[in-house]
Amino acid sequence: MTTATADAVSQPFQAEVAELLHLMVHSVYSETDIFLRELISNASDACDKLRYEAIANPALIADGAPPEIRIVPDKKADTLSVVDTGIGMDRQELIDHLGTIARSGTKSFLARLTEAKDGAGLIGQFGVGFYSAFMVADRIVVTSRRAGAGEVWTWTSSGGSGFEIAPGSEEDAKRIARGTEIVLHLKPDAKKYLETHEIERIVRAYSDNIQFPIQLVPEEGEPSQINSASALWQRSKSELKPEDYATAYKQIAHAFDEPAMTLHYRAEGRYSYAVLLFAPSTKPFDLFEPERKGRVKLYVRRVFITDDADLLPAYLRFVRGVVDSEDLPLNLSREMLQNNPQLAQIRKAVTGRVVSELEALGDKEPENFAKIWEAFGPVIKEGIYEDFERREKLLALSRFTTTAGEKRSLKQYIADLKPNQTEVYFLAGDSIERLKSNPKLESAAARGIEVLLLTDPVDAFWTSAALDFEGKPLKSLSQGDIDFGLVPLLDEHKDETKPDADEASIIAVIKATLGERVSDVRASQRLTSSASCLVAGSHGPDRELERLLARQNRGAGSKPILEINLRHPLVAAISADNAASADLSFLLLEQAQILDGELPEDPAAFAGRLNRLVLQGVAKGDG
């Protein structure tokens, strides 16, 4: 609903914006400083966009005024203005950009923000940007002229439920030749932001690397530039300190954490480009959005071109930063972004470098690597099945919880192989705890064979590819045949000789009872103390992948194989003449399902069977 008075029109905020503003105003965030960083960052983006659009349309900057940002405190009016000579916004853009949040995941983000204590940290992850200004201002007036446009528009809001949009006055039109002026009417407790030393402090801390000059315009005296306005990635490594990188990371990635890995280099040769990339140490909220898009920024000779050039593959989408090319043309079209061979070359080289760097970090700085793996391991593992070329390297840098410990690498696993062990074993499931008690581990445990315990949903997928590491195939303990026969038992006296139970007839009874429910019944090499387990055939998908697909209603699910432990008394009791054999056979299947975290198909029948068998036992005990 919109209401019009003379020239001004009132518009409601999108519901999510209103909710966000309410949260912002009513919660106490300690880090209100970020508003300035956000506004400067938007101003810088606007200058970037202007430079980019001016490549195709030089008339936009024909006035010769360079893009810049000004900060103007006014103690008499209690206002702080952030002004830029960037691309500006027309009427519709003001309505669209400052009245809605277009980003996906907004709803779930808001729910988390409501619960979280560390609101500012979350705001940084989400980048609520412009709206953060309502933490310090009770009224905001935005006046803007889109580059090349005749009209100036003003957007005014006191937070709450909406904003007003109106044509700018003659005076506005004179003052603003191009770009955007944001005037914050500061709240009483935010007056400190009028002090020049405060403004300088914040700019130094958060925005020093903004490429455009930031001028502080004091109430008295001359304006002065308060940032270094250089593209940090173009400077040499030797001049830069870790703090410089940390600041650049925060500015480029809109982040609040510290980078866990920094990669800065210049490629020379056929193509020249500078690279400055960071791996965050914490997870952003939208890591698992279906889009799976990275946001590494592409610059050409210091001009920002796009953050949509897919410079890194999806499994490295958490990496942030800049690639600045010396040789690409400035006017890169969409098609060129996709098909340009030089860009393809850059992608390949940079991807290879990031992967090697991650691998090296795992050896050199295990603590920092652990942060990255903790936050992004499941994402990196997507690469194991997507990036065939780098599969071995990605496997090498992966870390696993195993039956032998945590953060184990496959190199460590291979170094600790048992005598005659020729394969790398893994078991996938929902939780480490449940996996640890899974009977399929028994025979491996009896030999001290290490087993990778995989619990990320993505594990079911990458393990479905036929993989090996350093010549050793990876093998699921819930799939196909397992033969540990040549690997010695830890306890040599343990009896693993063939049991005397009548294998053929027991299997025949169980098969006849279970019929179509299983694809086969076999004597197990995996079990030592449990009675039964379910495994997949050697050719189909692993049990865990089947379960995942079934959960997503994909794939019909092939029938499992029931493996039985002939040494177990429950199994040994099965015979053609034992009236309880049918109940026992079903119970073997149903226990195995429960141990895999599944429900028996007919829980009531299961309970009935169990009760019957227990009562028989009780009755015997009585007698």
Ligand SMILES: Nc1ncnc2c1ncn2[C@@H]1O[C@H](COP(=O)(O)OP(=O)(O)OP(=O)(O)O)[C@@H](O)[C@H]1O
């Ligand atoms: N000074 C400005 N000049 C031109 N456009 C602006 C300016 N400030 C904001 N905008 C527009 O408003 C949009 C919304 O800004 P906001 O800060 O809320 O989010 P964002 O910058 O898109 O997201 P993020 O903060 O994650 O980068 C921007 O994308 C931009 O299109």
